[in-house]
Amino acid sequence: MKRPSQLATLVVLLFLTGTGIFIFKWIFLDYPLTPQQTPTVWDLEIALKIQAEGGPIKIQTYIPTSQLPFLILDEQLISRGFGASTKKSYSNRRVVWSARDADGRHTLYYRARLQRVNATQQPEVEPPEQDKHPINLSPAQQEAARTVLEHASSLSADKETMIPILLRALDTTTPSPEVRAILGKKTSKLRKLSIAQTLLQQININAHILNTLSLNSGSSGKINQWLEVWDGEERQLYSVGGDQVELSNDIVLWRGTDSLVSISGAKLEQINYQTELSHAHYDQTHLEGAMLLSPVAWKLSLMSLPLQVQNVYKVLIMIPLGLLVLVVMRNFIGFKSFGTFMPVLIALAFRESGVMLGTVLLLVLISVGLLIRFYLSGLHLLLVPRQATIVVTIIVLMMLLSFLFFQSGFDSGLAVSIFPMIIIAMTIERMSIVWEERGATDAIQQLFGSLAISAITIWVISAPYLGHLFFVFPELVLCVSAILILSGRYRGYRLSELIRFRDLTLEAKDV
Amino acid sequence: MFKLAKKLHAAGVLGINSRNGEYTLKYNDRKYYPLADDKLKTALLAKEMNIPIPEIYTVIDSVGEIHQLHDRVKQHKEFVVKPARGSGGDGIIVVTDRKGDDYIRIGGKVLSQEDLTYHCANILSGMFSLGGVDDKVIIQYRVNFDHCFKDIAFQGVPDIRIIVFLGVPTMAMIRLPTKQSDGKANLHQGAIAAGINMSTGKTLKGVWQNKIISQHPDTGVELAGRLMPHWSTLLHMSARCFELTKLGYIGVDIVLDENRGPLILELNARPGLNIQIANQSGLRERLELIQKHANQLSTVENRIQFCQTYFNDRIQFSESQVN
Numbered sequence: 001m002k003r004p005s006q007l008a009t010l011v012v013l014l015f016l017t018g019t020g021i022f023i024f025k026w027i028f029l030d031y032p033l034t035p036q037q038t039p040t041v042w043d044l045e046i047a048l049k050i051q052a053e054g055g056p057i058k059i060q061t062y063i064p065t066s067q068l069p070f071l072i073l074d075e076q077l078i079s080r081g082f083g084a085s086t087k088k089s090y091s092n093r094r095v096v097w098s099a100r101d102a103d104g105r106h107t108l109y110y111r112a113r114l115q116r117v118n119a120t121q122q123p124e125v126e127p128p129e130q131d132k133h134p135i136n137l138s139p140a141q142q143e144a145a146r147t148v149l150e151h152a153s154s155l156s157a158d159k160e161t162m163i164p165i166l167l168r169a170l171d172t173t174t175p176s177p178e179v180r181a182i183l184g185k186k187t188s189k190l191r192k193l194s195i196a197q198t199l200l201q202q203i204n205i206n207a208h209i210l211n212t213l214s215l216n217s218g219s220s221g222k223i224n225q226w227l228e229v230w231d232g233e234e235r236q237l238y239s240v241g242g243d244q245v246e247l248s249n250d251i252v253l254w255r256g257t258d259s260l261v262s263i264s265g266a267k268l269e270q271i272n273y274q275t276e277l278s279h280a281h282y283d284q285t286h287l288e289g290a291m292l293l294s295p296v297a298w299k300l301s302l303m304s305l306p307l308q309v310q311n312v313y314k315v316l317i318m319i320p321l322g323l324l325v326l327v328v329m330r331n332f333i334g335f336k337s338f339g340t341f342m343p344v345l346i347a348l349a350f351r352e353s354g355v356m357l358g359t360v361l362l363l364v365l366i367s368v369g370l371l372i373r374f375y376l377s378g379l380h381l382l383l384v385p386r387q388a389t390i391v392v393t394i395i396v397l398m399m400l401l402s403f404l405f406f407q408s409g410f411d412s413g414l415a416v417s418i419f420p421m422i423i424i425a426m427t428i429e430r431m432s433i434v435w436e437e438r439g440a441t442d443a444i445q446q447l448f449g450s451l452a453i454s455a456i457t458i459w460v461i462s463a464p465y466l467g468h469l470f471f472v473f474p475e476l477v478l479c480v481s482a483i484l485i486l487s488g489r490y491r492g493y494r495l496s497e498l499i500r501f502r503d504l505t506l507e508a509k510d511v
Numbered sequence: 512m513f514k515l516a517k518k519l520h521a522a523g524v525l526g527i528n529s530r531n532g533e534y535t536l537k538y539n540d541r542k543y544y545p546l547a548d549d550k551l552k553t554a555l556l557a558k559e560m561n562i563p564i565p566e567i568y569t570v571i572d573s574v575g576e577i578h579q580l581h582d583r584v585k586q587h588k589e590f591v592v593k594p595a596r597g598s599g600g601d602g603i604i605v606v607t608d609r610k611g612d613d614y615i616r617i618g619g620k621v622l623s624q625e626d627l628t629y630h631c632a633n634i635l636s637g638m639f640s641l642g643g644v645d646d647k648v649i650i651q652y653r654v655n656f657d658h659c660f661k662d663i664a665f666q667g668v669p670d671i672r673i674i675v676f677l678g679v680p681t682m683a684m685i686r687l688p689t690k691q692s693d694g695k696a697n698l699h700q701g702a703i704a705a706g707i708n709m710s711t712g713k714t715l716k717g718v719w720q721n722k723i724i725s726q727h728p729d730t731g732v733e734l735a736g737r738l739m740p741h742w743s744t745l746l747h748m749s750a751r752c753f754e755l756t757k758l759g760y761i762g763v764d765i766v767l768d769e770n771r772g773p774l775i776l777e778l779n780a781r782p783g784l785n786i787q788i789a790n791q792s793g794l795r796e797r798l799e800l801i802q803k804h805a806n807q808l809s810t811v812e813n814r815i816q817f818c819q820t821y822f823n824d825r826i827q828f829s830e831s832q833v834n
Contacts, residue, residue, distance in 0.1 A: 383636035493526040505518040
């Protein structure tokens with residue numbers, strides 16, 4: 001037989017495609033699995049206060065580059081009266097402010113929103129080019145340097161163990177005479193690190209000075225310097241004391257020994273870095289991080305659509321789940337309902353009111369509608385005009401309910417959508433037929449069957465977690481369709497049939 | 512729960528999913544459905560094939576014709592009004608008498624001329640039809656029920672349902688109204704269903720509200736062992752419905768008329784599964800047997816012989832099960 005294997009292939013294909021895309025987006029592109037997962041978004045502000053001296057001004061300062069684990073979501077340059085542009089040189093990025101003629105005090109701002117992603121990937125940094133001997137050593141210093149290096153390597157097994165020893169030799173409170181000779185009078189951290197860099201470069205180790213900004217909520221950030229040592233594609237950071245460091249809460253500002261700000265034509269009065277943890281603009285920002293990771297996947301996601309369209313899909317994408325509920329309730333449990341898809345449509349209509357209120361509203365509308373339907377049938381109206389009359393009646397009823405809700409300050413009742421009237425009218429018509437032909441018991445039974453399915457559907461399609469999951473990972477719909485197709489092959493008993501036919505098993509025992 | 516499902520499976524009980532997926536979906540070609548769903552089409556074909564049906568007096572197929580209704584039924588004291596594409600007996604009105612211009616319904620309710628016209632208009636606009644599509648009104652001969660079952664059918668209409676699979680009458684039951692069911696033959700409104708031994712045409716014990724009973728609850732008359740009159744005719748008629756509709760899995764509803772004998776009331780392309788309860792036996796075993804021998808079952812005679820040979824007393828109840 002051909003069909004079962006085709007079916008299996010189709011189901012497996014749908015399922016694998018769905019879960020495959022889902023897992024890829026979740027693990028590798030860091031799309032958030034839950035709505036609760038708060039993304040870490042930092043607001044960074046660099047403020048430069050300058051005193052202009054009249055005449056042309058040019059100010060440059062380093063700004064962060066999008067680099068894992070931090071992604072720049074958006075940035076702004078605020079500087080009235082100044083031209084501003086960003087410039088990339090090597091792995092660094094700078095903002096350049098310039099003015100032909102400026103006077104007095106000015107404050108220039110750089111603002112950025114950075115998002116920390118939990119990507120499992122290593123930072124995709126290219127090993128930067130070797131610096132061109134940042135520090136010139138005199139022949140005597142060269143000699144001393146060689147001694148220091150030799151000493152360090154004699155105490156170590158390899159490069160990895162040598163670097164900390166070298167750094168410690170430079171950073172000790174009791175430096176050797178050779179070290180003192182190299183360092184000179186300047187014993188700043190930067191000086192020590194750049195000496196270490198120079199020495200390492202002499203033995204062909206690609207080393208750099210990395211300037212980072214630590215992120216602290218509510219206080220001004222601190223700039224730190226690290227020695228960055230490259231071994232092929234791998235890099236390692238060392239503190240000036242020789243400890244290996246992992247950057248967790250620091251963003252890279254620039255590489256090199258240059259100072260942060262270079263300024264001409266003005267005096268820098270103050271520089272201030274403000275970092276602030278921000279939980280605002282939740283949904284959008286977190287997902288924008290995902291956008292930067294893979295623009296193609298982003299373009300194919302619902303979040304790239306205009307907001308109104310997004311809102312439509314937030315509802316539409318949940319319908320497959322509602323249908324799954326319906327299939328389970330009908331084909332596996334054996335609920336009876338008016339019309340095949342009516343419960344799902346009712347659920348969609350009352351989604352915004354919630355399960356409880358939605359059910360109550362529906363019951364009120366249907367009971368009043370039924371009364372009117374019975375009255376109208378006494379007037380001998382034809383079917384279509386009669387149904388139309390019921391639709392109008394329901395609109396009026398909903399209006400009255402809305403007034404009532406509004407006056408009693410009960411907002412959620414106001415969430416009415418356009419299409420439920422027709423569905424309710426149809427339900428009333430179906431119900432009244434069942435009522436007349438098969439009795440009230442049957443009609444009420446079917447009504448509660450429909451209501452139960454609707455209530456569960458409302459509950460499922462308005463679950464925030466599921467809503468988020470299906471909106472961010474719409475490919476899960478493929479998995480749902482795989483389940484739907486599979487359930488279409490279910491030939492077993494419905495739960496209700498186990499009860500209905502339970503006595504027939506006695507026979508089986510005796511045969 | 513799974514244990515129960517397993518037991519039911521072992522007993523060969525057919526569930527609705529299984530009926531749909533393995534039988535109606537496979538053996539009932541979509542394009543032949545109207546032959547069973549549209550009672551007018553069924554009637555026309557049955558007439559051609561000489562299968563007896565209640566005579567159709569007139570058909571109304573447009574609103575403009577409705578006013579002629581009263582003229583057209585003038586010479587008939589009793590008649591039945593039904594939608595051609597109705598389902599589950601919805602929209603059927605049985606008129607048994609007149610009083611001046613008014614009609615009297617079967618329960619004694621009075622129906623004015625206008626009430627009846629209105630009902631026909633509702634039928635025409637598709638109120639009772641499957642899917643709400645426009646429909647036709649059939650005005651039909653009212654069956655005068657054979658009195659042979661008067662003692663076990665309380666004030667109502669017993670009808671016989673035969674499941675016909677690939678032309679083989681597979682399982683049968685008779686539905687007997689009770690006081691509780693208000694003269695209706697609807698099982699869950701309290702009617703009795705009694706299975707029928709296919710080979711002898713005799714009734715088995717009855718099932719009433721999921722209990723096996725041996726006497727009619729209203730009349731106290733023994734239910735089991737009653738011979739269906741015209742049994743072999745019933746088998747023939749139902750078997751030929753396969754040729755009539757080309758549908759592999761159907762339910763044939765037959766009534767016994769005092770004067771005209773058995774008449775086919777309607778065909779059902781999605782027959783229910785209550786018949787298993789009435790017979791206290793699952794359908795699956797019989798259906799699979801027919802599937803196995805399908806190639807030997809080309810003629811009506813073969814098929815009837817097959818059914819009478821195989822589907823006999825295996826479904827008799829042992830005394831221990833009777834409560």
